[in-house]
Amino acid sequence: MTTALVTGASRGIGRAIAVALSERGDRVAVHYGHDREAAEETRSLLTGDGHLVVGGDLAxxxxxxxxxxxxxxAFGGIDVLVNNAALAPSPATLHKIDETSYEHWDQVWSQMLDLDLRAPANVSFLVARALISAGRPGAIVNVGSRGAFRGEPDFPAYGAAKAGLHAMGQSLAVALAPHGIAVxxxxxxxxxxxxxxxxxxxARGEAIRAQSPFGRVATPEEVAAAVVYLTSPQxxxxxGAVLDLNGASHLRT
Known part of the structure; x- marks a missing residue:
């Protein structure tokens, strides 16, 4: 049976990924940062038995x-890692360069780089080394962002961290391929x-939906479906790929 660790799985995209992996038959470790109750709710939604809730500050x-x-x-090994936990854009992390103070600017950059880039780098290291030691193949998927490509003028640290996450994934894809680990x-x-x-x-809802020619936004389950494929042996x-999931709202060349 495949085992998976999904970080930031207490709600949203992480919860949808944990549910989808459990439906495939995986045993899932549901990680949370602060809200154990929400993580327990995620576990209650999972198919099958033997799942785990684990808390901790990944930063x-x-x-x-x-x-x-x-x-x-708990599992005797981790076959699949999904790096989903992140500090997302919010009013508290807004840091427009022409409006914010230097102190707030520096604080947000430190917080976002620690959780959105350094943390997945460390978790990837630990899981990859465990796989290598056990001689097991595996898969790592990073949940990045469209913002890494189109820019995040109100949240530049978020855009930079996600761009770094994509680049880290491609570097690790090359480094870990000889060990049978896909990234x-x-x-x-x-x-x-x-x-x-x-x-x-x-008021912003209509404009946000209009970013895509489909006239809607993604569902968490659509992201989860992609992760299920990317963590499969097939x-x-x-x-090494970075898969755009943005409904043609931003096209890379």
Whole structure:
């Protein structure tokens, strides 16, 4: 049976990914940063038995190690890692360069780089080394963002961290291929999670939906479906890819 660790799986995209992997038959470690109750709710939605809830601050290197060690001990190994946990754009992390203070600018950059880039780098290291030691193949998927390509003028640290995440994934894809470990990234556009319900129902909702010629935003389940494919044995030849999931709202050349 395949085992998976999904970071930031207490709600939204992470929850949808955990559910989809469980429906495939995986045993899933549901990671949360602060909200154990929401993570337990995610576990209650999973298909099958033997799932795990594990909490920890991934921005702390010791916390990242504790999360991975807990999952490894419970499952005897981790075959699939989904790096989903991130500090997302919000009013609290707004840092437009022409409006914010230097102190706030520096604080947000530190927070976003620590959680959105350094944390997945550390978790990837720990899971990859465990796979290598066990001589097992595996898959790592990073949940990046369309913002890495089109820019995030109000949240430049977020755009930079996600661009770094994509680049890290491609570097690791080359480094880990000899060990049978595939590494890919997905780059979603706007996703209609519960956190975004109020925004989509408000004055900006129509404009956000109009970004895509489909006239809507993605569902978390659509992102999860891509992750299920990218963590399957059939997708190994996609290693190194960054898959756009933005409904043609931004086209790369």
């Amino acid at each position: 702390d290197p010791a916390g990242a190690r504790a999360v991975v060690d807990t999952a490894l001990e 890919t990234s997905v780059a979603p556009g706007f996703v209609g999670t519960d956190r975004q319900e109020q925004t989509l129902a408000g 997708s190994q030849w996609a290693s």
